[in-house]
Amino acid sequence: MDVIRYALATPFLLLFLAACDGQAPTTEPEAAAPAVTAAVVEEAPTSDAAAPEDPYLWLEEVEGDRALAWVEDQNDVSLGYLEALPTFEPLYERNLEIYNSDERIPMPAIRGAYVYNFWRDAEHVRGLWRRMPVDTYLAGGSDWEILLDVDALAETEGEDWVWKGSSCLRPEYRHCLLNLSRGGADATVVREFDVATRTFVENGFQLPEAKSRLSWKDADTLYVGSDFGPGSLTDSGYPRTARLWQRGTLLDEAPEVFAGEQTDVAAGVFRIWDGDTPYDLASRAPDFFTQKIWLITEEGPMNRIAIPEDARFEGIFQGQMLVSLRTAWQPADVTYPQGALLAIDFATFMQGDRGFDVLFEPREGVALKRGGVASTKDYVVLNLMDNVVGRMQRLSRTDDGWQTEEVPVEANGTIGIVSAADESNLLFFQFESFLRPDTLFASQAGGMDARAVDALPAFFNADGMTVQQYFAVSVDGTRVPYFLVLPRGFEADGNTPTLISGYGGFQISRTPSYSATVGHAWLARGGAYVVANIRGGGEYGPAWHQAALKENRQRAYDDFIAVAEDLIERKVTRPQHLGIRGGSNGGLLTGVMLTQRPDLWGAVVVQVPLLDMKRFNKLLAGASWMAEYGNPDTDDWSFISAYSPYQNVKADVDYPKAFFTTSTRDDRVHPAHARKMVAKMSDMGHDLLYFENTVGGHAGASDYTQAARNEALIYSYLWDQLKE
Numbered sequence: 001m002d003v004i005r006y007a008l009a010t011p012f013l014l015l016f017l018a019a020c021d022g023q024a025p026t027t028e029p030e031a032a033a034p035a036v037t038a039a040v041v042e043e044a045p046t047s048d049a050a051a052p053e054d055p056y057l058w059l060e061e062v063e064g065d066r067a068l069a070w071v072e073d074q075n076d077v078s079l080g081y082l083e084a085l086p087t088f089e090p091l092y093e094r095n096l097e098i099y100n101s102d103e104r105i106p107m108p109a110i111r112g113a114y115v116y117n118f119w120r121d122a123e124h125v126r127g128l129w130r131r132m133p134v135d136t137y138l139a140g141g142s143d144w145e146i147l148l149d150v151d152a153l154a155e156t157e158g159e160d161w162v163w164k165g166s167s168c169l170r171p172e173y174r175h176c177l178l179n180l181s182r183g184g185a186d187a188t189v190v191r192e193f194d195v196a197t198r199t200f201v202e203n204g205f206q207l208p209e210a211k212s213r214l215s216w217k218d219a220d221t222l223y224v225g226s227d228f229g230p231g232s233l234t235d236s237g238y239p240r241t242a243r244l245w246q247r248g249t250l251l252d253e254a255p256e257v258f259a260g261e262q263t264d265v266a267a268g269v270f271r272i273w274d275g276d277t278p279y280d281l282a283s284r285a286p287d288f289f290t291q292k293i294w295l296i297t298e299e300g301p302m303n304r305i306a307i308p309e310d311a312r313f314e315g316i317f318q319g320q321m322l323v324s325l326r327t328a329w330q331p332a333d334v335t336y337p338q339g340a341l342l343a344i345d346f347a348t349f350m351q352g353d354r355g356f357d358v359l360f361e362p363r364e365g366v367a368l369k370r371g372g373v374a375s376t377k378d379y380v381v382l383n384l385m386d387n388v389v390g391r392m393q394r395l396s397r398t399d400d401g402w403q404t405e406e407v408p409v410e411a412n413g414t415i416g417i418v419s420a421a422d423e424s425n426l427l428f429f430q431f432e433s434f435l436r437p438d439t440l441f442a443s444q445a446g447g448m449d450a451r452a453v454d455a456l457p458a459f460f461n462a463d464g465m466t467v468q469q470y471f472a473v474s475v476d477g478t479r480v481p482y483f484l485v486l487p488r489g490f491e492a493d494g495n496t497p498t499l500i501s502g503y504g505g506f507q508i509s510r511t512p513s514y515s516a517t518v519g520h521a522w523l524a525r526g527g528a529y530v531v532a533n534i535r536g537g538g539e540y541g542p543a544w545h546q547a548a549l550k551e552n553r554q555r556a557y558d559d560f561i562a563v564a565e566d567l568i569e570r571k572v573t574r575p576q577h578l579g580i581r582g583g584s585n586g587g588l589l590t591g592v593m594l595t596q597r598p599d600l601w602g603a604v605v606v607q608v609p610l611l612d613m614k615r616f617n618k619l620l621a622g623a624s625w626m627a628e629y630g631n632p633d634t635d636d637w638s639f640i641s642a643y644s645p646y647q648n649v650k651a652d653v654d655y656p657k658a659f660f661t662t663s664t665r666d667d668r669v670h671p672a673h674a675r676k677m678v679a680k681m682s683d684m685g686h687d688l689l690y691f692e693n694t695v696g697g698h699a700g701a702s703d704y705t706q707a708a709r710n711e712a713l714i715y716s717y718l719w720d721q722l723k724e
Contacts, residue, residue, distance in 0.1 A: 001441065001597065009030055012321060014323045019116075023442070023504065027278035042661055043428075045564035054612075054615075054676070055068075055194075056362050056672075056676040056679050056680060057238065057674070059672050059675040060369070060670065060672040060675075060676075061618065061678050062670070062671060062672075063664070065207075067675065068664075070675070070679070071664070071675070071692045071694075074399045074678065074690040074691075074692070075690070075691055075692060078659075078689040078690050078691050079691065079713075082689065082691075082713045082716055083449070083713070083715040084719055085717075085719075085720050087118040087715065087716040087719050087720070088712050088713070088716040089712075091521050091711070091712040091716060092708055092709055092712035094520055094521075094522070095517060095707070095708035095709075095712055096122075096704065096705065096708040098459050098516045098517070098520070099704035099707060099708055100120075100121045100122035100704055101121075101459075103457050104122060104456065105430075105438060105440050105454045105456060106119060106144075106442075106454075106512065107418055107428075107430075107440070108137060108417075108418065108419050108428050109419050110134065110419045110420065110421045110422075110426060110428070111131075111168055111170075111173040111233040112170075112171060112172070112173045113127055113133055113134055113510070113557045114131040114132065114133055114134060114173070114425070115130070115131065115132055115133075115137045115419070116129070116130070116131045116166075117129075117130055117132075117144070118130075118163055118165075119144075120446045120704055121704075122704075124149065124150075124151050125151060125703040125704060125705060126149045126150035126151040126154055126161060126162065126163065126703060127145045127151070127163050128144075128146055128148070128149055129146075129148040129150070129163065129166070130144040130145060130146050130147055130149070131144065131147060131195070132144050132145065134426065135209075136394075136440055137453075138453060139368070140453070140454075141722070146198075147193075147195055147198050147456060148178070148193065148198070150162075150163050150180075153180075153301060159180075159182060160182055160183045160695060160702070161180045161181070161182070162180070162181040162182070162183065162184045162697070162702045162703075163179075163180065163181075164179035164180060164181045165178075165179050165541065166178050166179065166193070167179075167214065167215070167216065168195070169216045169218075169447065169665075170216075170273065170422075171217060171276075171423075173195065173318070174194060174195050174196050175192060175193070175194060175195070175201065175204075175219065175321065176192070176195060177190050177192055177193075177205065177214055177216075177222075177626065178190065178191050178192075178193050179189070180663075181697065182209065183665040183694075183695035183697065183700035183702060184663070184665050184695055184696045184697030184698075184699060184701075185210050185404070185665045185666075185667045185697045186211055186621075186667050186668050186698065187209050187210055187211050187667055188210075188211075188212065189206075189207065189208060189209050189545075190205070190206065190207040190212055190214060191204070191206050191207075192204030192206065193203040193354070203248075204247075205222060205245070205247065205558065207224070207226055207251075210226045210227040211226075211227070211237060211238055211239070212224065212225060212226040212227075212239065212272075213225040213226070213235075213238070213239050213242075213266070213268045214226075215268075215269065215271050216271060217244070217271055217280070218547055218690060220246060220247040220248075220267075221244060221245065221246055221247070221578055222244075222245045223242050223243075223244060223245075223257070223268065223269040223270055223271070223280075224242065224243050224244075224245045224251065224254065225238075225239025225240075225241060225242045225243075225266070225267070225268040225269075226239055227239075228241065228243070228251075228252075228258050231262075231682075232484075234260065234262060234263070234264050234265060234266055234267070234543065234623075234624075235262060235263055236264075236265050236266065236621050236622070236623040236624035237620060237621050237623075238265060238266035238621070238624070239266055239267065239268055240255055240259060240260050240261070240264065240266070240267050241258065241259040241260070241267065242256070242258040242259070242268045242269040242282070243255060243256050244257045244268065244269075250550030257269055257282075257296075258282040258302075258501065260284040260499070261284070261286070263286070263623075264284050264285055265285040265286070265287060265288055265623075265624040266285050266624075267282075267284045267285065267578065268282070268283060269281065269282045269283075269296065270283070272315060272316065273422065274315070274316040274317060274318065274319065275318070275377075275422070276626045277316075278280070278393050279295065279316060280295070280296040280297075281293055281294065281295060281296065281305075282296055282302055282389075283293040283700050286309070287624075287626065288506070288624055288625060288626075288627040288628060289310055289326065289627050289628075290309040290310050290315070291307040292309055292629070293307070293313055295350065297480070300359045303348070303350060304590060305318060305321075305349075307323050307329075308325070308326075308327065308329050309405075310326040310327055311323050311325050311326060311329070311623060311628065312324040312325075314325065314341070314373045315373070316346050316398055317343075317375045317380055319345055319346055319347065320343045320344065320345060320346065320397070321343065321344055321345075321346040321349055321611075322342070322343055322359070322373060322380070323341070323342045323343075323344075323356075323577040324339075324340070324341045324368060325337070325338055325339060325340050325341075325342065325375065325542075326338065326339075326542040326546075326591075327542070327546075331354040331356075331477075332354040332355070334356075336356060337361055337362065337447055338360050338541070338542055338543055338545065339361075339362035339367055339368060339541035340358055340359075340360060340364070341358070341359045341360040341368055341373065341382070342356040342357065342359065342547075343356060343357045343359050343402065344356045344357065346458065357401065357402055359382075359395055359402055359404070360382055360384075360393070361617070364386075364540050365386055365387045365540070366384060366385070366386045366391070367384065367385050367538070367539070367540050367541030367544075368382060368383075368384055368385075368541065369374055369383045369384060369385050369509060369538070370507050370508070371537045372384065372417070374417045374420040374427070375420060376420050376421055376424065376425040376426065376427055376446045377421065377422065377423060377424055377425050378396060378425055378446065379389075379394050379395060379396050379425060379427075379446030379447070380394075380395040380396075381393070381394055381395075381407075381420065381427060381446055381447050382394075382395065382418060383415055383416070383417050385409065385509060385511065385539060385540075387469070387481065388469075388481055388483075388509070388510075388511055388512075388533050388539045389411065389412050389413060389414070389511070389512065390409065390413055390414045390415030390511070391406070391407075391409065391415065391432070392406075392409050392415050392447055393405065393406055394407050394446045394447045394448060396446075405448070407447035407448060407450075408448075409429075409431060409450075410431045410436075410513070412433060412467075413431050413432055413433030413436060413512050414431070414432055414433065414511040415430070415431055416427060416429060416430045416431075416432075416511050416674045417429050418430055418440065419597055423717040424444070425443075425444055425445050425446045426442065426443070426444055427442070427443045427446050427447055428440060428441070428442055428443050428453075429443075429447070429450070431511045432512070432513055432514040433467070433513075433514065434467050434483065434485045434512050434513070434514065435462040435465055435467060435485070435514070436514060437455060437456035437457065437458055437459070437514050438455065438514055439453070439456075440453050440454040440455065440456040441451050441452070442577070448721065456490075456514070458518065459516035459519060459520060460519030460520040460523065460524050461524065462519070462523075464487075464488025464489065465485065465486060465487055465488055465523060466485070466486045466490075467483060467485050467486075467512070468483070468484045468485070468486070469481060469482070469483050470482055470484060470566065471483075471502060472559070472562040472563045472565070472566035472609050473566075474535075474555070474558050474559045474562040474632065475510045476555065476558070478535070478547075478555075478559070480532070480534055480535070480562055480563060481531065481533045481539070482530055482531060482532045482533060482563045482566075483512060483530065483531045483533075484528065484529075484530050484567070485518075485523060485528065485529040486528050486529070486572075487523050487524070487525075487526045487527060487528060489526070490528065492570065492571040492572060493571060494568070494569070494571045494572070494573060494574045494577075495573070495574070495577060495684065495724060496526070496527065496528045496572055496577060497525075497526065497527040497528070497573070497577045497579070497718075497719065497722035497723055497724075498527065498528040498529075498530060498531065498567060498572055498573035498577060498578050498579070498722075499518075499522060499527060499528070499529055499530065499565065499579045499580070499581060499718060499722075500530040500531075500532055500560070500564060500567075500578070500579070500580045500581075501529070501530065501531050501532070501580075501581055501582070501586075502531065502532035502533070502534050502537075502560055502563075502582065502586065502589065503534075503536070503537055503561070503582070503585060503586050503589070504532075504534040504535060504536035504537055504548060504556035504560065504585070504586075504589055505536045505537065505545075505548075505556070505585040505588075505589075505628060506536075506545070506585060506628060507537065507538035507542060507544075507545035507586075508537055508538060509533070509537050510531050510532070510533055510537060510539070511531075511539075512531070517715070520716060521711065521712075521715040522718070522719075523599065525719065527718075527719075527722075528572055528573065530563065530567065532560055532563040534548075534556050534559035534560050534563070535547045535548040535556050535559050536548035536553075536555075536556040538551075539619065549554070549627075549628060550629065550630040550636065550639070551630070551636075551639045552645060553629065553639065553640075554639075554642070554643060554654075556589065557589065557592055557593070557596065557643065560589065560593065561585040561597060561600065562594075564578060564580075564600055564601075565600075571581075575599060575600050575601060575602060576602045576722075577602055577722050577723075577724070578601055578603075578722070579601060579602055579603035579604065579605070579718050579721060579722050580601055580603070580605065581592055581604075581605035581607070581714070582605070582609070583608050583609070583700070584606065584607070584608050584609065584610070584668075584669055584698065585610065585628075586607070586609075587607050587608055587609025587610065587611070587669075587673075587674075588609055588610040588611065588613075588645070589643035590604050590605060590606045591606050591610075591611045591646075591677065592643050592645055593607070593611050594649075594655060594656070594658055595645045595648045595649050595650075595655075596643065596648070598653055598654065598655045598656060601656050602656055602721050602722050603656060603657070603659070603717065603718050603721035603722050604656055604658040604659070605657075605658070605659050605661070605662070605714055605717070605718065606658060606659070606660045606674065606677075607660075607661045607662070607700060607714075608661070608662050608663060608666055608669050608671075608674070608698055609660070609662070609669065609673050609674055609677075610622075610625075610669055610671070610673050611627065611645045611673040611674065611676070611677045612644065612647075612673055612676055612677070613640045613641075613643070613644035613645075613647070614632050614637070614640075614641070614644060614646070614647060615632075616673070617631065617632060617633070619669075619670035619672060619673070620667055620668060620669065620670045621667075621668050621669075622669075622670070632644075632696070644679050644682065645677060646673075649677070649681055649684070649686075650684075651684040651685065651686075655681070655686055655688075656721070657687045657688055657721060658681075658688045659687070659688070659689040659691075659696060659714065660674045660677065660678050660688065660689070660690045660691075661674070661691045661693070661700060661710065661713075661714070662674040662675070662692050662693075662700075663691070663692065663693045663694075663696040663697060663698070663699075663700050663701075664692055664694045664695070665693075665694070665695050665696055665697050665702075666696070666697055666698045666700075667697070667698075668697075668698040669698060671692060674690070674692070675692070678690045689717065691710075691713060693706060693710065
């Protein structure tokens with residue numbers, strides 16, 4: 001999962017998105033499986049004032065006739081080559097069989113007395129939104145109530161609908177706002193749905209296609225941020241203002257209740273709950289990692305919630321405000337450490353109290369996972385990482401203060417909190433590892449006494465395969481962990497085709513995960529698979545991320561190169577057998593690897609990437625990522641230009657035959673990044689491959705058939721390039 005795929009990962013926006021249904025089936029391929037980068041840079045100019053105009057700007061016109069004709073020509077050549085490879089057809093058929101298999105876990109999203117789930121299979125390629133009583137689900141039931149058939153809706157309405165989630169009004173959860181995307185884009189059409197009648201509400205709340213943000217205030221009132229016309233969106237293309245919209249009134253007449261700045265990432269108003277107590281909050285996100293929050297009350301003006309702008313507001317539990325820190329904070333006489341989770345009575349905090357309880361404090365190797373705070377009726381549950389493998393803790397309030405208990409979970413894998421109930425202590429979580437299929441656990445006690453309720457079958461034979469964790473040493477002496485999954489019969493002779501995946505950005509962690517695609521398409525064929533936990537990610541908390549921000553970006557690339565060189569030194573592989581894959585921010589990283597160390601790779605996959613870092617902030621949501629990369633229109637260009645792939649590709653360098661992929665409907669990372677890089681390299685005479693899916697959004701595919709094809713193309717390319 002990649003960051004920019006997380007849309008805006010500020011706490012404010014995560015609260016908006018938290019109501020969406022469950023998770024994708026765990027056998028679905030990663031939408032843009034990340035991979036990473038490395039060093040050796042040349043001196044770069046500090047200004048591009050004298051630079052000639054970009055001759056490939058015409059490819060930024062997403063649906064321009066000339067651009068689409070170019071795309072079609074590229075697709076014809078690349079698909080003709082890739083689909084003719086002997087591996088393509090069997091990989092495609094096996095992928096499709098796995099992705100459409102009924103032997104998947106229907107991941108539950110708890111809402112009141114029901115679990116909700118979104119399901120796709122061979123007969124329902126666009127999917128079914130459905131529900132089942134909690135007790136029936138826990139008993140292993142299979143009789144789902146179908147709420148909406150997206151395939152039937154798309155056929156009836158003549159639309160290419162892709163499900164993008166729902167937000168339902170508590171406590172009955174009868175009325176829901178459904179988000180439907182055309183072709184998988186981030187922008188959605190919003191329509192109100194009545195779960196009881198299984199129909200769209202006549203004259204209900206509706207919004208046209210936009211990157212909207214909505215929150216229920218009550219049954220007849222919404223907080224709405226959307227494209228209201230000029231001035232209503234930020235430079236990043238997200239809502240800048242919020243309106244209070246009453247049922248039965250025109251949206252254009254709804255009063256504005258809050259506004260941010262044009263340069264913010266986004267701004268809006270939303271309602272959260274602590275049990276039966278609602279809180280209305282207004283938020284501005286000045287950049288990707290900061291926010292300012294205000295409490296809205298009926299009594300008068302908004303009151304600022306005075307926590308650090310870069311802290312993460314984790315919600316309110318039993319009257320206690322939960323806050324996690326990205327940097328150390330000294331609000332009074334006590335300094336609270338970076339990465340800590342704090343709690344304080346919210347009412348007294350708003351009156352000036354700054355005496356926090358420390359619920360979690362990081363220690364060597366142990367960090368709170370980003371987004372790793374959940375709560376049930378009586379417990380706060382923490383998802384932790386201990387040297388990149390999962391741990392879990394349960395916290396409760398007692399007369400003597402907070403009590404912390406270790407939740408017994410399996411070792412050497414990844415723990416994922418799936419869904420937590422508000423009205424009970426029911427918690428669903430899952431465990432997985434590279435060679436152990438996902439298992440879903442249910443606990444009626446906030447994590448304790450959990451039992452397995454469902455599990456994936458083994459989609460590939462893992463007998464004889466092994467997993468090891470090593471540490472490479474980066475240029476500055478930092479120890480960088482990585483996982484190495486070895487195929488059966490491995491010999492350390494340097495001849496094993498090896499694929500490295502990583503990410504290194506936005507505090508996103510890469511942890512052990514079970515991938516049926518990696519298993520059957522790569523490991524079972526004799527390839528080795530590597531996940532590199534480079535800086536820029538969140539594997540060791542916010543400090544690990546901040547170590548590779550902006551002017552320190554090269555550290556992430558150095559880390560990745562160190563992992564690659566460690567693999568070569570261990571005689572796992574050699575450059576001609578070493579491939580890398582990355583998407584989104586990971587696509588930037590593999591693009592950097594292509595241009596910085598072309599000698600180190602035999603294959604490079606660059607998916608839905610950022611590549612033209614001079615113009616990234618001017619394309620679609622790009623302005624929202626300047627807190628990560630810097631602003632190329634300032635002196636920051638001096639360090640950005642040193643690694644920007646589009647500016648650093650050269651005609652007289654021997655590059656491996658790279659494979660670039662993107663989507664016409666990606667409205668998050670502009671397809672022009674990949675288009676322009678490919679056009680430039682092609683005109684220089686470099687041999688490469690390019691595929692642009694005309695639908696699919698930032699995920700690159702909008703249904704399992706497209707996903708199966710994309711993965712078959714990529715693994716056919718990798719095997720063709722890296723085999724002996």
